Amino acid sequence: MSEWFIYRGTGDPDPERIDRRPAPPPWRDFGAPPIDYRVPEADSATTRRLGTRAVPLAVPGSEALRLINAALYLRRPLLITGEPGSGKSTLAHDLAFELGLGRVLQWPVVSRSELRDGLYSYDAIGRLQDAQLARLEDGGNGGNGGNGGCGPAGGPHPAGDIGRYLRLGPLGTALLAAERPRVLLIDELDKSDIDLPNDLLNVLEEGEFTLPELERVADRPGQQTVQVLTDDGLRAPVTGGRVRCRAFPVVVMTSNRERDFPAPLLRRCIHLDLAAPRDERLAAMVQAHFGAGSYDEYIGLVDRFVRTEADGGVRPTDQLLNAIYLVQHTAGRHPADQEAVADLLMRPLDNGPR
Numbered sequence: 001m002s003e004w005f006i007y008r009g010t011g012d013p014d015p016e017r018i019d020r021r022p023a024p025p026p027w028r029d030f031g032a033p034p035i036d037y038r039v040p041e042a043d044s045a046t047t048r049r050l051g052t053r054a055v056p057l058a059v060p061g062s063e064a065l066r067l068i069n070a071a072l073y074l075r076r077p078l079l080i081t082g083e084p085g086s087g088k089s090t091l092a093h094d095l096a097f098e099l100g101l102g103r104v105l106q107w108p109v110v111s112r113s114e115l116r117d118g119l120y121s122y123d124a125i126g127r128l129q130d131a132q133l134a135r136l137e138d139g140g141n142g143g144n145g146g147n148g149g150c151g152p153a154g155g156p157h158p159a160g161d162i163g164r165y166l167r168l169g170p171l172g173t174a175l176l177a178a179e180r181p182r183v184l185l186i187d188e189l190d191k192s193d194i195d196l197p198n199d200l201l202n203v204l205e206e207g208e209f210t211l212p213e214l215e216r217v218a219d220r221p222g223q224q225t226v227q228v229l230t231d232d233g234l235r236a237p238v239t240g241g242r243v244r245c246r247a248f249p250v251v252v253m254t255s256n257r258e259r260d261f262p263a264p265l266l267r268r269c270i271h272l273d274l275a276a277p278r279d280e281r282l283a284a285m286v287q288a289h290f291g292a293g294s295y296d297e298y299i300g301l302v303d304r305f306v307r308t309e310a311d312g313g314v315r316p317t318d319q320l321l322n323a324i325y326l327v328q329h330t331a332g333r334h335p336a337d338q339e340a341v342a343d344l345l346m347r348p349l350d351n352g353p354r
């Protein structure tokens with residue numbers, strides 16, 4: 001294990017290691033002043049994927065570890081390609097767990113996704129409705145039309161609190177000026193519209209973006225700093241309508257190689273092609289979900305899985321995990337069923353030879 005590794009893939013959490021990184025290179029130093037904002041603990045999405053942690057975590061190969069750590073040092077996004085089920089998305093959860101970085105912000109990309117979805121949303125209609133309601137309640141007197149003034153009792157109308165209608169998306173939340181970096185998973189970027197990778201470039205390069213709705217009101221009294229909702233469902237302050245990061249987030253972008261990315265995006269990322277888990281890594285994954293010793297106990301199924309893969313065709317790790325679960329809970333009592341279950345579940349995803 002190289003001394004310089006911050007992420008080691010051992011499953012041994014050490015929240016202080018990330019703080020021992022050297023200062024960022026000058027071209028990746030964003031350094032916004034810290035804001036008062038709480039980062040939630042890891043949620044069930046992480047525990048579901050990573051399993052029980054009764055054994056050391058799935059150790060990626062040493063080349064993978066070097067690339068992941070290079071991205072952490074350089075404050076660059078990681079672009080992870082690989083077959084379905086090779087562990088690309090779970091790597092983001094591994095990173096957050098081992099480095100103690102709290103809840104993973106997840107942006108599942110689909111063909112309709114736009115940059116704005118990742119940054120923030122503004123519920124203009126909700127705000128208008130609240131403003132109209134407030135006017136009705138005022139009986140038409142003293143209402144402020146939702147422009148940030150005061151209600152009849154001297155308190156602000158809900159509609160005047162524009163921050164209640166602004167919600168940062170996963171990318172927007174990851175760029176808040178937290179002391180420690182957040183982990184952001186931009187999942188399946190290759191499913192996006194052709195423009196999204198290019199649109200992402202600028203934000204990932206500059207580490208900031210603006211919310212025009214807040215910029216417009218920033219010179220009004222009391223509206224310079226507005227509390228907006230975050231992707232975590234909490235509130236965080238945004239000043240002058242600009243969100244700028246302090247520590248660049250740990251960005252993990254995944255792709256099933258359904259299409260190529262533009263060279264300018266590739267240039268700004270560290271690219272890791274994650275091989276399908278085998279041997280030690282596969283053993284660690286099985287034991288993370290089924291406990292120490294389970295790899296040896298179900299070695300028959302593991303052999304079958306590895307052998308069928310050698311025949312060609314894509315076989316994700318989930319198939320093996322599903323087969324073990326079923327054998328453990330049902331077919332284990334009916335040994336004759338084991339082979340049938342394995343055959344049913346461990347089929348190639350593509351049309352490769354079987």
Ligand SMILES: Nc1ncnc2c1ncn2[C@@H]1O[C@H](COP(=O)(O)OP(=O)(O)OP(=O)(O)O)[C@@H](O)[C@H]1O
Nearest residue numbers: 049050058084085086087088089090285288317318
């Ligand atoms: N480090 C790990 N520890 C425990 N289980 C893991 C680990 N990495 C992956 N797995 C398990 O392997 C399975 C596949 O992982 P994952 O969903 O991350 O693959 P993927 O490459 O993102 O697949 P896809 O391309 O289909 O999205 C999951 O069921 C996950 O729980």
Ligand SMILES: [Mg+2]
Nearest residue numbers: 088089187254
């Ligand atoms: Mg995935």
